[in-house]
Amino acid sequence: MKLHTKLFLSFTIVIILMALFQSLFIQNRVENNFGRYLDKNLNDSIELMKEKIVDYYKVTGTLEGIEKEIFPYSDLWKQGRRRMQGIESGRVEIFVTNAEQLVVASSTGLEIGKSAENLNGFKELIYADGEKIGEIIVQKNNLGFIDVEKQFIRSSNLAVIISGLLAAITAVGISIFISKKMVKPLNQLMKGIEKIIQGERNVRLHIDSRDEFSELGEAFNKMLEKLNKNEQIRKNLVLDVAHELRTPLAILQGKLESIQEGAIKADEKTILELSDEVYRLNRLVNDLQQLSLAEAGELPLHKRATDINELIKRICGNFQGLAEEKGISIEFKEPSVSIVAVLDPDRMTEVLVNLIGNALKWTPPSGKVTITAEKEKGMAKIAVSDTGPGIKKEHLEFIFDRFFKADKSRKREDAGTGLGLSIAKGFVEAHGGTIQAESEEGKGTTLTIMIPTEGASSSTF
Known part of the structure; x- marks a missing residue:
């Protein structure tokens, strides 16, 4: 798998995961916040209901008949119907009791006239001029959201999903562009290396960027310059060594052939001359060996x-x-x-x-x-x-x-x-x-x- 494909797939997977996590997070936050919003509205409705009940009691001196005032014909119901969605759906049941703990009103129309001792739930005491006149009992049945609420949440989630998809598509397009741009210098480098393998030596990279790839291109060019220089040094060395060896070897060969042919005698003078040439050859080889060790960083030092x-x-x-x-x-x-x-x-x-x-x-x-x-x-x-x-x-x-x-x-x-x-x-x-x-x-x-x-x-x- 090529690097371009790996980068593209990596970017795409990261983007999809981020979009998924973001959608789940936002969905969770929407549901939680919407639930808190409904709870707040319910609490506000209870407060309004208390005020209505207290006003009714002050006028009538009793809570009898309060059900018709608050369920469902009261101004509270008419003006705040949406705020009482929980009550309407049955998800929340509300009971109103008098001072004797008898149910005088309920959101379901049930339990009226019965004792409220067995009713569980959140209880809000009702006072009128410092006197306890009854209670409001709120029971939550955990029936979930009603259709209108579900529709709102679905709409919110759909908007999040659509925006996430659009962002993902845009990000994928950008990732394709970025991955191609990132791989381009590497492709140039590979082409340069292929040319070197084919024997070209005048290869140069021109990477138009101001990042590590540009530094890589410069390092590659410097490496080529160094290689070309070393290659030239190697060629010169071979020529120089051949030239330096040629003369003493030619002298040795010529004199030895002359001795063999009897043209000159193998006297002390001739042997000394041959010995001098051998010494020069030995010195040349030894010098080259020492120099090669030094240049390779392998010269033994006894410091x-x-x-x-x-x-x-x-x-x-x-x-x-x-x-x-x-x-x-x-x-x-x-x-x-x-x-x-x-x-x-x-x-x-x-x-x-x-x-x-x-x-x-x-x-x-x-x-x-x-x-x-x-x-x-x-x-x-x-x-x-x-x-x-x-x-x-x-x-x-x-x-x-x-x-x-x-x-x-x-x-x-x-x-x-x-x-x-x-x-x-x-x-x-x-x-x-x-x-x-x-x-x-x-x-x-x-x-x-x-x-x-x-x-x-x-x-x-």
Whole structure:
């Protein structure tokens, strides 16, 4: 069963039940209120009857003959016939007694002259000038409503039913419209998914609403953009990996074939060259594996409280010999306070080795590489700056991409795998941090890392 049908049936069932409950409730209220209305009219009639009886007694000094005054030839009967419907129908019987408890009048014409001792019902005493002159006894026989009253109630109930049906029909029509409108965005989404299954990638949803469906459409479009981007990255990765593997494999194949054919000797130099190519292949595969783990959020981290200053000093010390050999000055501007962060020191060492090594690679002789560290809003901020040639503006946003090489003219042995900054970015983000680059051609480059320090304490050392 489709969602449109489910929504329609759900709305319809709810509407019908509401109309039914409303009709039953109104019917019950009408009958109860109408019954109270009749009771009030009866009470008013009894009061009028008492006044008539008292007036009659004051004139005649007796209640004999009162029946003709109130049943049925009195002004009360003539003017208030509708108010006495209960009396006329026999649903209510009224007896009037004198002071001696003898019935002197009744609405049925029966029991006159008999004792009222055995009559049960509501009794209303009648006084004239403070003297009890008799009683009015009211008996209700629970015969239900009479025809006129039933007709009134039926008319009221019919009006309620008709209005309920009209409201239900209108509501059902509205439910059809609403259910179609609610399902329309889902149908658009299904069509979009079907197009994707068929291989289309330029699908976009345009949902004209300001509710969750609009947000769903936007999320769907963002998902498609992400999928397209990831697909392009995958294609580029395959091409880049194939390109990076092709050269060392071709070298290995060529040299091995030459050895087999006797063109070159398998001497120490040749074996070392082959070993270098195997090393490059192994390094490339290992880098790709580490990067894939980082991007998938599955990189194993062995975190512990680490002194950032000590970590940087140790790494700078390891690079000191290389820097002096190239005629480059390397300086760590150590802060006056200790900076402690909970991180994997091995992974972070690899990040900083990548950044500092990159800076030394691009900095010319007599240049300078500067490393700074500071604490900023619960984060450890580490910056690696160089005085190299800088990065072109159009290349800056791609430097963290896999296999990106700003200088295509560099030799293979100098250029590396092109994965160093990608791995650094993956490792930093695995720690919940960020890395960004700032550069200006001719003035150098600065790479800045932000790592959370919350939860770290120097007391853990």
